[in-house]
Amino acid sequence: MSLFNAVVSKTIMHVPGPVVGFFAKPYIAGETLEDSVNVTKDLNRQGIMATIDILGEFIKTLDEATFFKNHCLEIQKAINREGLDANLSLKPTQLGLELDKQACFDNIREIVALAASLKNFVRIDMEDVTTTDDTLDFFRRLREEFPGHVGTVLQAYLRRTSRDIDALSDGLLNFRLCKGIYNEPRLHAYKDPAVINNNYTYCLEKLFQKKAYVGIATHDEKLVFEALRLIDAARSG
Template sequence: MSLFNFLVSKTIMHVPKPIVSYFAKGYIAGSTLDDAIRVTKELNQQGMMTTIDILGEFITRIDQAVAFKNNGLEILQAIDQHKLNANLSIKPTQMGLTLDKERCFELIHELVAEAKRINNFIRIDMEDIPTTDDTLEFFRKLREEFPGHVGTVLQAYLRRTPQDIIDLADGYQNYRLCKGIYIEPRLHAWKHPQAINRNYVTCLERMFKQGAYVGIATHDESLVFEAMNLVRELGLKPDQYEFQMLLGVDEELRKIIVDNGHRLRIYVPYGQDWLPYSKRRLKENPFIAQHALRQMFGLKKH
């Protein structure tokens, strides 16, 4: 790790809001749904799909969960109205998982039912370890009632993930596979980057061989390489998988993916609660801060 990256990872949680805002502004659509719609239209014109997400998680009151559910319905309706090539991502803690599990499931069920009605899709994001079992339980229940309209996320840095994939093989399978960003104890999560990458490829191959549709979510060029190799070796068609990337991250790589005939979905977050998201992303990927500094001072990458 470079000294710059080390300093970013250690200090980002204490950086003033205006500075974080400058670094992160290219990685968030804006504060309103109109911003997310505008960005999605631009990406659709470039041949890319999106998943729209309103920022916010780990709420403290159920009325906040209801408000986020209503926001989700508004997003689905906007996607349908504007004929966007997009779907919706939600977080269980955004819907009140840590407050009232049954009510949380009811709210998510309402969203997935609406997604089915308009022939769209809900991605139930994965959060930290205490929420993992409940999230997978929700996915199991919802996929029985709404196959084709709901999926979840599995994280390659968790030691449990290969077994989770096997355990979920008895039904409809639609996953986003990512490395994982939450800070988890070593007992539960691989820490070495090489171990995480090897587990990622192992999990991806297992998912494909079980017939899962996978959103290959990574900005790591080595993993993109491995995924493309697997796609070719297994003879998969373009409609059997997709790549996924965050808004604003490595636009050259995303062009390479699309130009090589692969489908790509961009994660488009928006909302007032952008600060925690931005700090997590900067901590995970200090390159964002490096890129912003180069732009600020007119420097070129050598």
């Protein structure tokens, strides 16, 4: 099993392993928990906080979901034991979303409960649009039970994202904001890169106005500039 420190598209499941390895290498912390702990320590020494993700979204049985849940729990314990400046990101489909929604929620709840008891944090990754409603529902329920210990992800390419921010504004807002990595139908997603960027900035501004915690997850220099501009404006206004 490979441990990742960033998200890799579902499409890689159809690509030969060595090819995936070549392109994903910058994002892969290693093959084992120990690798991931060492890479995280190295990042922490450079003043960089990390999030640890496990690869493997396509599961076929609930036993596999339990397998991944147990690894998530191990990562949480390792973060605590090693004193890492890091948290865990997890994927609902890896924990059984497409097999049994309640079992998936129970798995995620167990992981978030452990994180809360260790004063850590879990980010629920956002996958394709068929999972958006359930993922936001899990976030809503878990933030009530474990306030400050759970967040999720919003995708700027989705037409619904601004409305989702409004709908979730009755509680603690903690999001990673990204463009979105899945090939979604035009019905759900903007396709024009300029519009996606405009929506990213629009949603980021809205989140700042609502005093949300936002992880600004982009490599796009134009968006990094816009984010810095908005932070500067918020500080001086």
